[in-house]
Amino acid sequence: MAELFLNNKFKGEVDDPKRFVSSVIEERRKGNIPLNVNVCYDEESDTVYVDGTKGRVVRPLIVVKNGKPALTDKHIQQLQKGEVVWDDLLKQGVIEYLDAAEEENTLIAFFEDELTPEHTHLELHPIALVGLTTALVPYGNYCHSTKLAIGGKNQKQAIGFYAANFSVRMDMDVNLLQTPQVPVVATIMHEISSYKEHPSGQNIVVAVMGYMGYNIEDAVVINQGSIDRGFARSTYFRPAVAEELRYAGGLTDDICIPDKDIKGYKSEVDYRYLEEEGIIYPEARVGEGDVIIGKTSPPRFLSSMDEYNLASNVRRESSVALKHGEEGIVDFILITENGEGNKLVQVRLRDSRIPEIGDKFTSRHGQKGVVGAILTQSDMPFTASGIVPDLIFSPHGIPSRMTISHLIELVGAKLGAMAGRYIDGTTFAAEDEADLRKELNSLGFRENGTETMYNGQTGEQMQAKVFVGNMYYLKLKHMVANKIHSRARGPIQLLTRQPTEGRAKEGGLRLGEMEKDTFVAHGASLLLKERFDSDKTIVPVCEECGIIAVYNEFKNKSYCPICGDNVEINNVEISYAFKLMLDEFKSLGVYPKMVLESKY
Amino acid sequence: MEDLFKSYEGKIPDSLLEKVKEHLPPKIDRKKAEEILERVYQEFTNACVDPGESVGLIAAESIGEQGTQMTLNTFHYAGVAEMNVTVGLPRLIEILDGRKNISTPMMEIYLAAPYNKGKDIKQIALSIKENKLKDIASEFSINVAELIVEVALDEQKVNAIGIDMAKVKKAVEKALKDFNIKTKDNIISIRSSKDDGLNELYKLKEKIKEIHISGIKDVYQVLPVRRGDEFIIITAGSNLKAAFDNEYVDPIRTTTNNVCEVSDVLGIEAARQSIINEVFKVIENQGLNIDKRHMMIVADMMCNSGSIKGVTRYGVVSQKASVLAKASFETPIKHIISAALVGEEDKLNSVVENVMLNQAVPVGTGLPGLITKIKK
Numbered sequence: 001m002a003e004l005f006l007n008n009k010f011k012g013e014v015d016d017p018k019r020f021v022s023s024v025i026e027e028r029r030k031g032n033i034p035l036n037v038n039v040c041y042d043e044e045s046d047t048v049y050v051d052g053t054k055g056r057v058v059r060p061l062i063v064v065k066n067g068k069p070a071l072t073d074k075h076i077q078q079l080q081k082g083e084v085v086w087d088d089l090l091k092q093g094v095i096e097y098l099d100a101a102e103e104e105n106t107l108i109a110f111f112e113d114e115l116t117p118e119h120t121h122l123e124l125h126p127i128a129l130v131g132l133t134t135a136l137v138p139y140g141n142y143c144h145s146t147k148l149a150i151g152g153k154n155q156k157q158a159i160g161f162y163a164a165n166f167s168v169r170m171d172m173d174v175n176l177l178q179t180p181q182v183p184v185v186a187t188i189m190h191e192i193s194s195y196k197e198h199p200s201g202q203n204i205v206v207a208v209m210g211y212m213g214y215n216i217e218d219a220v221v222i223n224q225g226s227i228d229r230g231f232a233r234s235t236y237f238r239p240a241v242a243e244e245l246r247y248a249g250g251l252t253d254d255i256c257i258p259d260k261d262i263k264g265y266k267s268e269v270d271y272r273y274l275e276e277e278g279i280i281y282p283e284a285r286v287g288e289g290d291v292i293i294g295k296t297s298p299p300r301f302l303s304s305m306d307e308y309n310l311a312s313n314v315r316r317e318s319s320v321a322l323k324h325g326e327e328g329i330v331d332f333i334l335i336t337e338n339g340e341g342n343k344l345v346q347v348r349l350r351d352s353r354i355p356e357i358g359d360k361f362t363s364r365h366g367q368k369g370v371v372g373a374i375l376t377q378s379d380m381p382f383t384a385s386g387i388v389p390d391l392i393f394s395p396h397g398i399p400s401r402m403t404i405s406h407l408i409e410l411v412g413a414k415l416g417a418m419a420g421r422y423i424d425g426t427t428f429a430a431e432d433e434a435d436l437r438k439e440l441n442s443l444g445f446r447e448n449g450t451e452t453m454y455n456g457q458t459g460e461q462m463q464a465k466v467f468v469g470n471m472y473y474l475k476l477k478h479m480v481a482n483k484i485h486s487r488a489r490g491p492i493q494l495l496t497r498q499p500t501e502g503r504a505k506e507g508g509l510r511l512g513e514m515e516k517d518t519f520v521a522h523g524a525s526l527l528l529k530e531r532f533d534s535d536k537t538i539v540p541v542c543e544e545c546g547i548i549a550v551y552n553e554f555k556n557k558s559y560c561p562i563c564g565d566n567v568e569i570n571n572v573e574i575s576y577a578f579k580l581m582l583d584e585f586k587s588l589g590v591y592p593k594m595v596l597e598s599k600y
Numbered sequence: 601m602e603d604l605f606k607s608y609e610g611k612i613p614d615s616l617l618e619k620v621k622e623h624l625p626p627k628i629d630r631k632k633a634e635e636i637l638e639r640v641y642q643e644f645t646n647a648c649v650d651p652g653e654s655v656g657l658i659a660a661e662s663i664g665e666q667g668t669q670m671t672l673n674t675f676h677y678a679g680v681a682e683m684n685v686t687v688g689l690p691r692l693i694e695i696l697d698g699r700k701n702i703s704t705p706m707m708e709i710y711l712a713a714p715y716n717k718g719k720d721i722k723q724i725a726l727s728i729k730e731n732k733l734k735d736i737a738s739e740f741s742i743n744v745a746e747l748i749v750e751v752a753l754d755e756q757k758v759n760a761i762g763i764d765m766a767k768v769k770k771a772v773e774k775a776l777k778d779f780n781i782k783t784k785d786n787i788i789s790i791r792s793s794k795d796d797g798l799n800e801l802y803k804l805k806e807k808i809k810e811i812h813i814s815g816i817k818d819v820y821q822v823l824p825v826r827r828g829d830e831f832i833i834i835t836a837g838s839n840l841k842a843a844f845d846n847e848y849v850d851p852i853r854t855t856t857n858n859v860c861e862v863s864d865v866l867g868i869e870a871a872r873q874s875i876i877n878e879v880f881k882v883i884e885n886q887g888l889n890i891d892k893r894h895m896m897i898v899a900d901m902m903c904n905s906g907s908i909k910g911v912t913r914y915g916v917v918s919q920k921a922s923v924l925a926k927a928s929f930e931t932p933i934k935h936i937i938s939a940a941l942v943g944e945e946d947k948l949n950s951v952v953e954n955v956m957l958n959q960a961v962p963v964g965t966g967l968p969g970l971i972t973k974i975k976k
Contacts, residue, residue: 516955517657517660517661520654520657520951520961520963520964521654521657521658521661522964523652523653523654523963523964523965523966523967524964524965525960525961525962525963525964525965525966525967526960526965526966527965528955528960528961528966529958529959529960529961529966532955532958533958535958536958573958574957574958574959575956575957575958577956578956578957578958581956585936585940588936590936590937590940591940595945
């Protein structure tokens with residue numbers, strides 16, 4: 001007697017659990033029970049679980065009976081002719097979906113020739129074991145599993161040809177690779193996912209060597225010549241959006257060139273690109289502060305509007321302008337209406353992104369790195385046959401990370417390029433590495449992929465043979481142009497008078513608690529004070545009551561709001577944050593009295 | 601010659617002076633001796649920390665930076681006789697917090713001669729281990745009719761720890777006052793002299809299981825190991841005071857890893873040294889290298905009030921003179937309110953307060969002031 005749970009609720013008991021389970025499976029294969037129902041018998045707790053709930057991860061497997069897969073050649077022929085589809089195979093009980101629980105009761109063969117009478121299922125393909133992006137890594141069975149996962153993750157960040165209709169789309173923050181290529185070493189997942197229609201990398205020549213120390217710590221050296229020929233050039237698109245909002249009292253925003261008498265009017269220069277309807281013209285090259293869409297809004301506080309107060313009766317400026325450090329070319333303009341019937345203007349900006357020092361590149365094996373140097377083609381090393389690598393990768397990235405697949409791809413793609421064919425690098429079902437070497441050898445190359453190289457700057461032959469080959473490299477979306485930031489002076493926060501935070505607000509870089517400690521540890525006390533005086537203020541303090549006094553600029557005189565005029569008041573330099581804290585103490589009903597000491 | 605040494609008193613610490621005296625060759629002329637002393641003086645002053653050096657912060661950073669690299673998990677080796685000991689960061693936190701109850705108290709019992717030679721080491725170790733009544737009993741039962749608790753003792757187990765029934769009875773009698781205790785064969789029956797109900801009886805049954813019979817209280821595991829050419833006993837569970845009463849134990853070298861216990865039994869100076877040793881053990885265990893003087897200053901801070909203060913807001917931080925410094929650590933509102941209630945004054949004498957006010961902190965270059973004579 002085993003307990004039976006249906007959808008995690010106790011339903012009753014079954015006498016012969018094993019027979020029960022097998023009959024449920026049988027009925028499911030016949031189609032009498034929904035396909036998403038899974039059944040599992042846990043011998044240890046003597047419980048049967050029948051589960052048809054949502055949210056379980058299930059995966060398809062080929063059913064095996066008596067050591068023979070239910071999927072026969074006949075099915076495959078029918079599939080090829082288009083006579084049956086996937087769902088038909090499911091209905092016929094040839095393929096079924098198992099969840100984690102039911103999988104416990106199965107014995108799944110990896111390859112068809114491994115099948116024995118004990119086996120219950122067969123993998124559709126060994127690659128079904130891993131996810132989509134992981135399956136895109138070639139020779140994944142020669143790679144450390146964590147690196148494989150990283151390699152898959154990196155591909156999601158790669159710049160590519162993300163959508164064929166990109167020219168009419170208004171995507172937020174997208175990148176487009178200008179000359180994408182299909183990988184020479186591919187897997188069947190590239191075929192399945194139609195990778196050819198949206199590739200995201202380029203086949204380049206990679207040399208595995210150090211070069212003048214510019215590729216230490218995972219950096220890579222790239223060839224200026226390759227960039228000139230279009231390597232990793234991409235375009236960055238970002239839209240600016242403006243909407244004519246409606247306000248209470250029938251007032252609306254107005255997309256136009258703002259009048260000069262408007263509150264907050266920038267300057268004539270800023271509006272110079274605007275056409276009559278207040279929208280910038282296409283192909284205008286804009287920079288920091290330039291207005292893209294001119295817009296005015298009604299006065300802010302209508303209820304408190306004073307008829308005699310002209311200042312409050314004026315419309316205010318609310319144009320969309322480029323923020324600090326932004327630039328680009330106006331690419332595409334869209335004028336439409338939104339769901340509420342308001343006029344909506346979207347302007348897409350385009351900016352080209354040529355590889356520069358600090359841009360991030362990766363192979364498909366989790367071997368990411370940033371550009372450490374860009375050398376002219378003449379300064380790059382070259383092989384005996386005159387091949388100049390597009391990228392130099394440091395060999396120190398290999399031993400600890402154990403990404404052998406990276407090296408095999410390098411050999412594989414080299415062969416693919418020389419033999420003029422694509423190489424199948426599908427995980428667990430790839431072309432044999434030994435065969436690759438043999439064929440490479442027959443094409444006149446050294447079978448281990450190394451070649452004699454010469455120093456590009458001196459022309460000297462290098463003592464060691466260098467491992468050179470082709471690889472599919474990806475440019476990742478993290479580019480310095482979108483991240484570079486520095487500040488000497490700039491905007492401050494209203495409340496604390498300390499510098500603002502973040503690149504978008506032109507903020508300062510925080511010197512935090514631990515950084516402060518380093519100054520203290522060095523005994524650099526006065527330097528520390530100087531570093532922290534971004535919010536210093538001079539406040540008059542009443543000697544009598546120790547509270548911050550008031551300075552009257554017209555009379556050039558300070559007085560204490562408590563003790564009056566006839567007290568001694570001295571100016572003290574403190575941080576504004578401290579002044580704020582004293583104010584907060586006062587609001588709590590705590591009296592913070594400052595006792596001043598003689599400076600001398 | 602004596603006057604020469606006298607002139608260096610106060611310039612060189614006494615212990616150093618003593619050492620120089622000891623190592624000087626018996627026949628040495630005054631000039632040479634003076635030169636030696638001068639060189640020692642120079643070396644000593646060079647080794648001294650400069651005034652205004654922020655030693656506390658440097659100690660904190662030196663320990664803290666390495667602490668980030670510590671592995672959190674303990675490693676166990678299958679089949680090796682060892683005890684489960686808290687190590688790494690949790691242990692470091694435990695020591696520096698000054699916890700009264702540490703997670704794995706341990707003693708290293710050094711034995712007095714001749715017991716340390718390894719003869720009967722197993723017996724000695726077993727006699728140190730605490731035996732409770734439940735360890736030697738085979739059954740605890742309640743006689744509902746007569747309202748008595750009956751304990752059936754396992755004779756084998758009783759004999760194994762080297763005591764007899766009479767001693768067990770004595771120990772039970774000592775632990776339970778106001779109870780009627782009878783022994784018959786190997787059964788001890790306990791009856792309350794008060795008119796207790798059945799519930800009390802169940803409570804009693806659980807209580808008597810924990811009665812201490814023999815060995816050192818709280819020591820629940822013993823492990824004799826060889827160290828050098830003698831045997832010592834490592835125990836899980838610590839009771840230094842009771843261990844010192846034992847004739848086998850060498851009270852001079854025997855230690856515990858419970859710092860607070862050291863403080864209670866041996867005093868604060870011993871506790872200070874114990875903190876240093878325990879922290880050093882953790883650091884050594886992790887393969888890190890931190891100068892002992894950093895730990896010394898931390899230990900000094902923890903012990904200078906006469907009792908152990910942990911590096912927490914209740915311990916060392918609460919000793920700070922500055923309200924602002926206390927408030928900037930943890931629970932600011934609590935500190936500010938309690939300061940406001942008594943009208944506390946902050947002299948702004950330390951680092952944090954001055955950073956808050958954007959004033960020069962009184963360490964390093966910010967420490968010295970200018971003193972000048974004013975003409976009258």
